[in-house]
Amino acid sequence: MKRFIDNVLEKARRILKKEGHSRKEAETPSVVPAATPVPEKPFVTQAQRRRELMMAKPSFLYIYDTANDVYHDRECKFAQAIPDEEFRMLEGFPKGKQFCSSCYRKAMIRKGIASQSHRINSYVHAFNGFGAKNEDLYKLFITHKAQVVSISKGEQAVCVQVKDDRWRIQKQDGKLLLHHNNYRVRPGGERIFYDGFHRQKVEGSGTFTDIVRVMCYHEVLGARK
Numbered sequence: 001m002k003r004f005i006d007n008v009l010e011k012a013r014r015i016l017k018k019e020g021h022s023r024k025e026a027e028t029p030s031v032v033p034a035a036t037p038v039p040e041k042p043f044v045t046q047a048q049r050r051r052e053l054m055m056a057k058p059s060f061l062y063i064y065d066t067a068n069d070v071y072h073d074r075e076c077k078f079a080q081a082i083p084d085e086e087f088r089m090l091e092g093f094p095k096g097k098q099f100c101s102s103c104y105r106k107a108m109i110r111k112g113i114a115s116q117s118h119r120i121n122s123y124v125h126a127f128n129g130f131g132a133k134n135e136d137l138y139k140l141f142i143t144h145k146a147q148v149v150s151i152s153k154g155e156q157a158v159c160v161q162v163k164d165d166r167w168r169i170q171k172q173d174g175k176l177l178l179h180h181n182n183y184r185v186r187p188g189g190e191r192i193f194y195d196g197f198h199r200q201k202v203e204g205s206g207t208f209t210d211i212v213r214v215m216c217y218h219e220v221l222g223a224r225k
């Protein structure tokens with residue numbers, strides 16, 4: 001009899017054990033997370049988002065690093081290393097501020113390039129070819145707010161607008177030539193512009209500095225003659 005009871009109990013234990021095991025197996029998927037990891041969305045900080053929004057605005061021409069008080073052109077490779085929290089942008093050229101020496105020339109030309117921003121490297125190349133000094137570019141684009149109009153295919157000639165006047169700077173046989181838009185003066189002194197250019201005499205040795213002097217102070221020079 002005892003043996004019979006023992007057998008029954010043993011059988012019952014085995015059944016319970018088996019059920020318990022299978023129940024555990026059935027519960028497994030809901031207890032343990034799925035084996036395939038679900039890709040997480042990349043976490044974007046507020047500062048990162050702010051940087052992206054600023055960079056998306058073409059009117060923001062300059063980058064400012066709040067940590068060291070240094071300004072950059074918007075395309076400067078060194079500005080890419082600025083942490084998001086210290087990254088700021090601005091529209092106007094930061095006069096009298098410390099500029100990154102790597103992008104300073106590009107930053108000045110950037111101010112005079114408006115809608116032709118995509119061609120900035122061609123303009124930088126052309127002004128380098130003209131032998132433009134930093135102070136020439138500053139006078140032309142920052143002080144006198146000149147705007148570029150066009151550039152020739154080979155980057156040998158650039159057309160620039162300075163206030164009312166349009167000028168064509170051209171490098172030919174290693175020398176710089178300056179052409180000025182045609183105009184006539186009415187008896188009252190008002191100038192009437194018409195198509196075409198005439199050769200402009202440049203005082204001095206014909207450097208880019210001399211050319212900038214003529215373009216920026218043309219009205220003063222004209223009044224003296």
Ligand SMILES: [Zn+2]
Binds near residue numbers: 072073076079100101
């Ligand atoms: Zn820079």
